[in-house]
Structure formats: C-alpha cells, structure tokens
Amino acid sequence: MPLKNKSTKPMTGHFGDDQYTFCSNCGKIIPNALSDTICAKCKKKAGLLKKSSVSVSKPSKIIDPKVVEERTSLKNWESYFPYLSIRPLQRKIMQAISQNEKNYKHFIVQAANGVGKTVSVLASILPLSYEKDKTIIYCCRTHQQMSRVIEELKMIKQLKPVSGIALRGRKELCLHPTIQRFALDPTNAADMCRYLKKEGKCKFFVNMGKKPKQEKMKEITHNQILDSLEILDIGKSLEMCPFEISKRIVSKAKVVAASYQYVFNPSIRDTLLQSLDKEIRDIILIVDEAHNLPSTAIDISSNTLTSYTLDHAQNEAMKYNTGEIYDLLEAMSSVLNEDTKELHVDEEVQINPSEYLKKVEKRAQQKIDDRSIQALERLGEYVKEFQASQNKAPLSYTSAVAKHLKQLIENQAKKSYAFFQTKTKFKSGETNSKLISLSLDPRTITKAIFDKTYLTVSLSGTLEPFEAYMSLVGISNSKSNILDLPSPYEKENHITLVIDKISSKLDDRTPETFLKMLEVINAVVNSTPKNVGIFCASYTIMKSLLDIGLERSLSKPLFIAHQGISSLENDELVNKFKKQSKKNGAALISVLGGRSSEGSDYPGAEMQSVVVVGIPYARPSPTIKASIEYLESQFPTKGREFGYNIPALTRASQAAGRPIRSLEDYAVIVLMDYRFIRHYYKKHLPNWLKENLHLVPAESNKLEEKMKEFFRYHSV
Numbered sequence: 265m266p267l268k269n270k271s272t273k274p275m276t277g278h279f280g281d282d283q284y285t286f287c288s289n290c291g292k293i294i295p296n297a298l299s300d301t302i303c304a305k306c307k308k309k310a311g312l313l314k315k316s317s318v319s320v321s322k323p324s325k326i327i328d329p330k331v332v333e334e335r336t337s338l339k340n341w342e343s344y345f346p347y348l349s350i351r352p353l354q355r356k357i358m359q360a361i362s363q364n365e366k367n368y369k370h371f372i373v374q375a376a377n378g379v380g381k382t383v384s385v386l387a388s389i390l391p392l393s394y395e396k397d398k399t400i401i402y403c404c405r406t407h408q409q410m411s412r413v414i415e416e417l418k419m420i421k422q423l424k425p426v427s428g429i430a431l432r433g434r435k436e437l438c439l440h441p442t443i444q445r446f447a448l449d450p451t452n453a454a455d456m457c458r459y460l461k462k463e464g465k466c467k468f469f470v471n472m473g474k475k476p477k478q479e480k481m482k483e484i485t486h487n488q489i490l491d492s493l494e495i496l497d498i499g500k501s502l503e504m505c506p507f508e509i510s511k512r513i514v515s516k517a518k519v520v521a522a523s524y525q526y527v528f529n530p531s532i533r534d535t536l537l538q539s540l541d542k543e544i545r546d547i548i549l550i551v552d553e554a555h556n557l558p559s560t561a562i563d564i565s566s567n568t569l570t571s572y573t574l575d576h577a578q579n580e581a582m583k584y585n586t587g588e589i590y591d592l593l594e595a596m597s598s599v600l601n602e603d604t605k606e607l608h609v610d611e612e613v614q615i616n617p618s619e620y621l622k623k624v625e626k627r628a629q630q631k632i633d634d635r636s637i638q639a640l641e642r643l644g645e646y647v648k649e650f651q652a653s654q655n656k657a658p659l660s661y662t663s664a665v666a667k668h669l670k671q672l673i674e675n676q677a678k679k680s681y682a683f684f685q686t687k688t689k690f691k692s693g694e695t696n697s698k699l700i701s702l703s704l705d706p707r708t709i710t711k712a713i714f715d716k717t718y719l720t721v722s723l724s725g726t727l728e729p730f731e732a733y734m735s736l737v738g739i740s741n742s743k744s745n746i747l748d749l750p751s752p753y754e755k756e757n758h759i760t761l762v763i764d765k766i767s768s769k770l771d772d773r774t775p776e777t778f779l780k781m782l783e784v785i786n787a788v789v790n791s792t793p794k795n796v797g798i799f800c801a802s803y804t805i806m807k808s809l810l811d812i813g814l815e816r817s818l819s820k821p822l823f824i825a826h827q828g829i830s831s832l833e834n835d836e837l838v839n840k841f842k843k844q845s846k847k848n849g850a851a852l853i854s855v856l857g858g859r860s861s862e863g864s865d866y867p868g869a870e871m872q873s874v875v876v877v878g879i880p881y882a883r884p885s886p887t888i889k890a891s892i893e894y895l896e897s898q899f900p901t902k903g904r905e906f907g908y909n910i911p912a913l914t915r916a917s918q919a920a921g922r923p924i925r926s927l928e929d930y931a932v933i934v935l936m937d938y939r940f941i942r943h944y945y946k947k948h949l950p951n952w953l954k955e956n957l958h959l960v961p962a963e964s965n966k967l968e969e970k971m972k973e974f975f976r977y978h979s980v
C-alpha cells in the first residue's frame with residue numbers, strides 16, 4: 265500500500281493503548297477516532313484502516329520514455345526537465361537562470377499560474393546546486409504548494425538521482441497524545457516535547473535511538489523524495505517520531521520545501537541550518553508567491569501584548585508567590601488599561617514606549633532592566649515545567665510577557681519600529697487592551713538573507729512594480745535579473761471588464777452607488793452558467809451590499825464569509841460553495857485579502873466569474889500612517905506607493921486571478937471600480953489581466969451581452 269494514500273480514507277496506528285486516525289487528505293491526527301469520526305480540519309469522514317506497511321509513494325505520473333532517451337545525454341538544465349514538450353515560457357525561465365547565474369545573484373520572475381514555474385526553476389537550479397554543492401530551500405506558503413515541489417522532484421528523479429523533502433512543524437508531525445490533545449501552538453508543542461524527551465516519556469523519541477529501527481528508517485528514506493505526510497506515515501509505521509525523522513534526513517536532501525518561517529524566522533532558520541549542517545551562504549533560495557514576503561517579514565518581527573495575557577500572567581505570579589514579579593505585571597496591565605480607557609473599540613493611538621515603561625516603573629516602584637526580564641523568564645520556565653509534569657499544556661503567559669518586554673526594550677529607540685495602543689472586543693463583550701510593537705521595515709528580516717545566500721529566485725504572478733518588491737526586501741538592483749513573462753493564456757480564455765462610473769471611494773459610497781453595484785452583481789450572476797466570486801474592498805462595503813438586499817436579489821444561493829469567520833468555518837463554507845458548481849451554481853461573497861480571495865483556488869466551474877468590488881485600500885489608521893511615513897523616509901516620494909497603493913492593487917490582482925489556475929481555465933473578471941482603467945492602476949495589474957480589458961458602462965446591458973458572448977464561445 266503506498267504511503268501517500270490518494271483516497272480520502274484516513275490511516276490509523278495503534279501505540280500502546282492509544283489509537284489514532286490520520287486523515288489522509290490533510291494529515292491531521294484524530295485521537296480516539298471511531299469509524300464515523302469526521303476530520304475537524306478538512307471535514308472528511310474518518311474510517312479505521314489497518315496499520316499501513318512501509319513503502320514510499322510513486323510519482324503520480326510516469327515519465328515518457330522518449331524524454332529519458334532524449335534528455336539523459338544532455339549536460340545542462342535540459343537533462344533535468346522531465347516533460348517531453350518544453351513550452352516557450354518555460355524555456356525562457358530556464359535559459360534566463362542557467363545562462364545568467366554567473367552574472368546575477370537574484371532572479372525575479374513574474375509569471376502567471378499555469379506556466380509551469382516550479383519545474384522550470386528546479387530544472388535550471390539543480391545542475392548548479394550539484395556543481396557548487398549547495399542546498400536548495402524552496403519556500404512556499406501552503407502545504408499544497410510544497411507537495412507540488414515534491415511531485416515535480418519525483419518526476420525529475422526518473423531522469424536524474426535527486427533527493428528532496430517537504431517539512432512540517434513539530435505540532436503537525438508529533439505522534440504523542442499529550443501534544444496532540446493539548447498543545448496550543450508550535451512554541452507550546454516545542455516546550456512540551458522538550459519536557460517529554462527529557463523525562464523519557466516519549467516512546468517515539470526513545471525508539472529513535474534503537475539500532476534496528478534506525479536501520480529500517482535509513483533503508484526506507486535513503487535517497488528518497490518525501491512529502492511531509494509520507495514522513496508522518498513512516499514515523500507511525502516504525503513508531504518513531506516523524507519530526508525527528510525529518511530532522512535526521514533533511515541533511516541528505518538536495519531540495520527542502522518549507523514554509524517561509526524556516527528561512528525568515530531567525531530561530532527556526534538556525535535550527536534548520538544546523539540540521540542541514542550548512543551555512544546560509546550554502547543555500548540557494550527560491551521564494552514562491554514572493555509578493556507575500558514583505559508582509560510576512562513584518563509579521564515575524566512585530567509583536568502584540570494584551571491585557572488578557574497580562575491578567576493571566578498575574579495569576580501565575582500570584583499562584584507561585586512571586587511578589588515583585590506580580591507588582592511589575594500588575595503595573596504593566598494597569599497602565600495599559602488606563603492609557604486605553606478613553607479609546608473606542610478598534611481605535612489606535614501611537615505611543616512613546618519609553619513613556620509607557622516609565623509609568624510602569626513608577627507604579628511598580630521598580631526598575632525594568634535585564635534582571636526583571638530574566639525573573640519573568642525564570643517564572644515562565646517554572647510554570648511550563650510544572651504544567652508539563654502534570655500532563656498539561658506547558659503554557660505560560662509570563663513567558664509571553666517576557667518576550668514582548670524584551671523586544672519592546674530592544675526596539676524602543678529604533679526608527680524602524682512604531683508602538684501603538686488599541687482596544688478590541690471579545691465575542692463575550694469584554695474589552696481587551698493591546699500594546700503593539702510594529703516593525704515598519706521588512707528588510708530587518710529579509711536583507712541579510714538575500715545578501716548572504718548563494719543565489720535567490722523570487723517567483724510570483726503579481727510582483728509589479730519590481731522596484732517596490734526589491735526595495736522592500738533589500739535586493740540590490742545591480743545584482744538582479746528581472747524576467748517579466750507575457751500571459752500564457754489564450755486571449756479568448758479570459759476577459760476583464762472594468763465598470764464605469766462606480767468606485768469604492770468614500771465620497772462615492774452612496775445608496776445609489778450600492779444599488780448600481782447590486783445591479784452589476786446580479787447581471788454577472790445571471791450571465792454566468794455556474795459559480796461566481798464576489799470580493800469586496802472592505803467588510804463595510806460587503807455589509808452595505810448585504811443590507812440593501814444582495815442575498816434576496818440573487819438568482820443563486822449566496823455563501824457569506826462573515827467578518828470573524830474561523831479558518832475551519834471558512835474552509836467548510838468554501839467547500840460547500842465549490843460543490844454548487846456541480847449543480848446550478850452559486851455566489852460566494854468575501855473581502856479582498858481574506859482567506860477565500862487569496863488562499864483558495866477555484867479552477868473550472870468552481871468560479872467562472874469574479875467580481876472585484878472596489879480597491880481594497882487599508883483603513884486610514886495610525887499604523888498605516890506610521891508605515892507610509894517610515895517608507896517615505898527610506899524611499900523618498902515612494903512611501904505612499906509602497907506602503908498603501910501597491911498592497912491594495914496586489915490584493916485586487918490576487919483575487920482577480922482566483923478562477924484562472926491553469927491554461928485550460930476560462931473566466932470573466934469584473935473590476936467594479938472605474939479607477940482600474942486609469943494608467944497608474946492599470947500598469948500595476950498583471951499582464952494577462954490587462955491584455956483583454958474593456959470599459960463597460962454600469963447602466964447598459966453591455967456587460968450581460970459581453971458575458972453571454974464569452975460563455976457562448978466556450979459553449980457553456
């Protein structure tokens with residue numbers, strides 16, 4: 265039985281008295297599953313299967329024998345390309361990289377979905393990585409994208425002896441029931457794991473040291489290309505820790521597919537490099553969906569402390585009788601609550617962090633220095649150890665406070681940081697005050713990586729303008745080669761219709777405008793045979809459309825991704841919406857930049873038309889103002905463009921591209937904001953989106969005519 269179970273049936277294992285079911289669709293472990301248990305993550309029904317035997321899955325496709333004949337004698341990238349026909353755009357990517365790798369250090373490739381970027385980049389980089397003894401780290405955003413890398417490597421392996429691995433975090437790969445049941449996040453899982461290993465309470469770790477099991481593991485994993493679910497299954501079958509297995513075999517892999525965190529989060533990167541036994545200069549870095557990198561880097565280096573955390577930390581200090589620490593925590597909480605007392609919910613105010621710290625010191629009657637942080641850290645460690653010894657999640661709120669306070673002190677005088685206080689509301693109605701340390705400069709995380717790695721390739725369908733991406737992540741112009749590929753799609757496969765005289769500008773948000781928007785959406789839904797996506801610039805706009813009766817007016821069922829929807833609820837909603845494409849179709853409404861408009865793909869009839877309602881500019885706020893001002897100081901005249909305009913247009917382009925995921929897909933893209941026709945906005949759209957673009961009046965039936973003609977052409 266292959267390890268990568270292509271069916272949706274889950275895989276199970278028995279360890280002592282514990283029984284687990286692994287959902288083979290998403291890999292989630294379901295403890296104590298019964299035959300009718302539903303996987304909480306992907307909603308597939310779990311059934312109990314026999315323990316699987318150990319083998320490694322085959323590639324989903326078998327290479328054409330003619331390719332083997334033709335390519336093996338060649339010396340360059342062509343010998344690594346596993347498909348018979350090399351499409352012109354794929355050839356361009358491979359030539360650009362393999363012929364210029366001596367002249368340039370950074371390659372920036374803008375190419376739409378369906379070009380076959382993954383295999384082209386791998387084929388051009390692999391010969392270089394062998395020649396120079398470098399390891400390739402392929403950074404992806406989703407597990408689906410990592411599996412794509414693994415699939416392509418399995419194809420290449422039929423031509424050349426390559427090895428590769430896709431990594432997942434400890435929390436996702438751990439087999440220990442306590443972590444599966446109680447760990448809240450990756451840090452929590454790491455703390456718990458450390459304790460269990462130290463106390464000899466994890467048999468999967470103990471088994472890692474047993475010779476016969478080690479031999480078996482080596483035999484199975486030797487020179488293999490392994491997806492993370494396959495490693496999970498190997499661990500399960502051998503009763504060894506899958507996370508430890510991946511750590512041990514990663515050093516043998518030529519290609520490592522991993523999330524951004526493995527490269528851009530300093531502590532995770534250090535651990536990975538240690539496992540690889542490599543320096544950062546020995547890495548060839550590929551960043552997939554690179555338009556996400558600036559915001560990911562900001563997220564990694566920013567931090568938020570809440571009054572909720574401070575209150576729970578006080579409870580810990582009280583419980584373990586540490587008076588001085590309690591006084592400090594009480595002062596931090598009281599000053600934060602006092603400062604935010606007059607704020608409305610979601611209102612933000614920029615603060616001077618040293619004034620906040622002075623007020624805290626005065627109230628606590630103690631100085632905040634390294635000694636106070638160490639005391640907080642010690643209490644945090646003690647709390648975690650104690651909880652772990654009680655088989656509880658080793659969670660300490662005091663540790664979270666120590667981490668934030670340390671960063672606050674370190675960054676308080678840096679121009680690249682700004683500090684804010686705000687207040688939010690829980691569902692219960694209680695308020696939660698927040699102290700935000702916001703990094704304003706992605707380069708603090710990315711620049712050193714781009715400077716030190718051997719070579720980098722940034723890939724995305726929406727990197728325009730390249731200057732913004734390169735400036736924000738710190739890529740030097742002189743060392744870069746930009747490849748902006750034309751649209752790979754047949755012109756007839758998509759049409760972009762910009763609706764005239766409607767916009768999401770504040771002044772234009774009148775009842776008349778929303779009625780016009782409603783009419784346009786109805787026209788799109790009526791003219792589309794199956795599913796339609798409606799992505800709004802903000803929740804306010806979405807609510808206004810719903811308030812004037814969008815749902816009642818539509819001829820198809822409407823699926824609504826409300827504000828605050830959880831990731832699980834959203835997945836469920838999107839799945840139900842997709843299923844409607846097999847019936848009479850439906851509409852899905854959500855916001856631009858949300859999970860449904862960026863994290864999901866809707867090929868074929870799952871989305872035949874998409875309506876982008878307005879331009880998703882961020883709400884004017886002190887954080888946005890601080891970001892624009894900082895970027896202006898770093899890149900004169902460009903602050904607003906880099907920090908405000910481009911992120912909004914990228915979000916719109918990303919949503920517009922949801923229905924077109926391959927060369928076979930076809931869709932109508934409706935941009936409901938006349939500003940998209942203007943030169944400035946248009947030039948920031950991807951090539952494919954602007955090549956067949958028309959302005960359509962909102963009031964006429966021109967829109968319906970064009971759409972019907974489009975779908976008639978495709979004989980739907």
Ligand code: SF4
Binds near residue numbers: 434437457458
């Ligand atoms: S060693 Fe592995 S299986 Fe054991 S607790 Fe840690 S991650 Fe989980």
